[in-house]
Amino acid sequence: MKIKSLLVCGSMAVLGAAFTSCSKDIAFDSEGATQRLYAEYEANFVKKYGAIDPNQTWDFASMRPVRTLPSTNALTRAEGDNIQIKLEEQGTITINSDIIKWMRKYMKAGEDHSQMGAPFASVLSRNSFIIAPFYQGQASYFWELWVNIGGQEYKIWEKYDKLKYITSDGQSHDLTTSGVPNNAVQVVAPTFKYTATKDASLFFFLKVWKGGDTAHTSDGSGSIKLSSLDNGNMRALEKVPGLPMPAGVPDDYFAYIIGCEDNEDSGSDSDFEDLAFLFFGPPLKEVEEVEVRQTKRYMMEDLGATDDFDFNDVVVDVSNVSKKKITRKENFSTGHMDVFEEDIPNSHYQEAIVRAAGGTLDFTLEIGSTSWNKSDKYSITDMLNTGWHGETIYYTGDESVLARFPITNDDWDPSTNNIKVTVYKKDGNGVSEDVKTIKFPKKGEAPMIIAVEPDVEWMVERNGVPQNWIKQPGEE
Numbered sequence: 192m193k194i195k196s197l198l199v200c201g202s203m204a205v206l207g208a209a210f211t212s213c214s215k216d217i218a219f220d221s222e223g224a225t226q227r228l229y230a231e232y233e234a235n236f237v238k239k240y241g242a243i244d245p246n247q248t249w250d251f252a253s254m255r256p257v258r259t260l261p262s263t264n265a266l267t268r269a270e271g272d273n274i275q276i277k278l279e280e281q282g283t284i285t286i287n288s289d290i291i292k293w294m295r296k297y298m299k300a301g302e303d304h305s306q307m308g309a310p311f312a313s314v315l316s317r318n319s320f321i322i323a324p325f326y327q328g329q330a331s332y333f334w335e336l337w338v339n340i341g342g343q344e345y346k347i348w349e350k351y352d353k354l355k356y357i358t359s360d361g362q363s364h365d366l367t368t369s370g371v372p373n374n375a376v377q378v379v380a381p382t383f384k385y386t387a388t389k390d391a392s393l394f395f396f397l398k399v400w401k402g403g404d405t406a407h408t409s410d411g412s413g414s415i416k417l418s419s420l421d422n423g424n425m426r427a428l429e430k431v432p433g434l435p436m437p438a439g440v441p442d443d444y445f446a447y448i449i450g451c452e453d454n455e456d457s458g459s460d461s462d463f464e465d466l467a468f469l470f471f472g473p474p475l476k477e478v479e480e481v482e483v484r485q486t487k488r489y490m491m492e493d494l495g496a497t498d499d500f501d502f503n504d505v506v507v508d509v510s511n512v513s514k515k516k517i518t519r520k521e522n523f524s525t526g527h528m529d530v531f532e533e534d535i536p537n538s539h540y541q542e543a544i545v546r547a548a549g550g551t552l553d554f555t556l557e558i559g560s561t562s563w564n565k566s567d568k569y570s571i572t573d574m575l576n577t578g579w580h581g582e583t584i585y586y587t588g589d590e591s592v593l594a595r596f597p598i599t600n601d602d603w604d605p606s607t608n609n610i611k612v613t614v615y616k617k618d619g620n621g622v623s624e625d626v627k628t629i630k631f632p633k634k635g636e637a638p639m640i641i642a643v644e645p646d647v648e649w650m651v652e653r654n655g656v657p658q659n660w661i662k663q664p665g666e667e
C-alpha cells in the first residue's frame with residue numbers, strides 16, 4: 192500500500208475504524224496514543240519552558256525579501272549589515288613600450304590635459320576592481336594613493352613602492368623623482384585587488400606632501416588631500432589602445448588609465464601625468480535579473496520523543512520566489528546611478544527545501560496540496576543533518592538540501608501556515624500505525640511546529656531549543 196494514500200481520508204475505510212479520526216481539523220489526532228503523547232508533550236514543554244501564554248503565537252518569521260544577484264552570486268544584504276572589504280596586493284603587471292609611448296605622446300609633461308577623457312569623480316558602486324600604479328612624470332612631491340569607501344579611508348600604495356622600469360639592455364631600475372625615463376622600454380607595476388561583500392560607493396584620492404620625499408610622514412601629517420571629488424585632480428583616459436590586463440582579470444572587465452594631477456594651485460600645469468594608474472573593473476550590467484525570495488523556516492517535533500524539543504525532526508524552508516528586472520544607468524563622470532526596477536511577469540513560484548530530518552519515524556510532509564515522504568529517498572531511521580554522533584551540520588548550500596520541490600499551484604499560504612506533517616511507523620505487515628498528524632499550532636498551544644527566519648540554525652540532535660525562543664507570559 193502506498194503511504195500517500197494514507198493522506199486521502201476517503202481511503203481510510205479499508206484500514207478500519209482506527210483511522211477515521213484523521214480528517215478532523217484539529218492539531219492532533221484526538222484518539223488514543225496520540226492524545227496521550229500530546230498531553231505528555233505539553234506537560235514536558237511547560238515543565239521545561241514554563242506556562243504558555245494563551246496569546247502566544249508561534250510564527251516568528253518576517254518574510255523579509257532577500258535578493259540574489261545572478262551576475263555576482265552575492266547576496267544583497269539588509270541595510271546596516273557590515274561590508275567585508277579586502278584590499279590586497281596581488282602581483283605585478285608589465286606595461287609595454289606602446290603604453291609608455293602613448294603617455295609620452297598624448298600626456299606630455301607641462302601640457303594642459305584638463306580636457307582629456309572625463310573627470311574620474313567616480314562615486315562608483317563596485318564590489319570588485321584592480322588598481323596598478325604604473326607611471327610617474329617628473330615630480331618632486333611625494334604621494335600616497337588612497338581610496339575612500341563609504342567614508343572609510345584605505346591606503347593602497349605610496350610613491351616608488353614596488354614600481355620598476357626596464358631599459359633596453361634588460362636592466363631593472365627603481366623609480367626616481369625623474370619619473371619613468373625616456374630610455375624605459377617596460378614598466379613593472381604592482382597590482383592591488385579590492386573585493387567587498389557588497390557594492391559600495393567609493394572614490395580615490397592622493398595624499399600629497401609638497402615638501403617632497405623627505406617630508407613624507409607615516410601618520411599623514413603635512414600632507415594635503417587631492418581627490419577628483421573636491422579638486423578634480425583625476426581624469427579617466429578612455430580607450431587607450433593596447434592596454435594590457437593583469438593575469439586573472441576576466442575578459443569583459445573594462446580598463447582605464449587614470450591620470451592624476453598633484454598640484455591644486457591656480458598655477459598648476461594640469462598635465463595630469465604626475466601619477467597614472469590603471470583601473471580595471473567589472474562591466475556594469477545595465478540590465479540584470481535578480482531573484483527575490485521570501486522564506487519561512489519551519490522547525491518541527493515529530494512526537495517520537497516527547498521531551499527533547501530539538502525541533503529538528505523536520506526542518507523545511509518554504510519560499511515565495513519571484514524575479515525582478517533591474518535596469519541601471521551610470522554616469523561614469525559623476526558616479527550618479529539611476530536604477531529602475533520592475534517585476535517580471537509570471538516569474539513567481541513557490542518552493543520547499545527540506546534541510547534536516549532528525550527523527551527515526553517516517554513522515555509525510557504536506558505544504559498546501561504538495562506532499563513529500565521521507566521514505567521516498569531516505570532510510571526512515573536515519574537522522575539527517577542534525578549532528579547525531581557529532582556529524583557536521585550544513586545549514587546552507589547544496590550539502591544542506593535533503594529534498595527540493597515546487598509547491599503545486601502555489602498554494603502554500605504563509606499567513607495561515609497551511610503546513611502539516613503526518614508521522615507513523617509500520618508494523619511487521621507494512622501497515623502504518625501510531626499515525627499522528629501535526630499541524631501548525633494555534634496560539635497558546637504547546638507548539639510542535641514553529642516558524643522562524645531562514646537564517647536561524649536548528650538544534651543539534653536531542654538538544655532543546657533555548658528558553659529565549661519560547662516567549663513567556665507577559666513578555667513581548
Ligand SMILES: [Ca+2]
Pocket residue numbers: 452453454460461462463464465
Ligand atoms: Ca602636473
Ligand SMILES: [Ca+2]
Pocket residue numbers: 492493494496499500501502503504
Ligand atoms: Ca525531537
Ligand SMILES: [Ca+2]
Pocket residue numbers: 501502503504549550577652653
Ligand atoms: Ca530530533
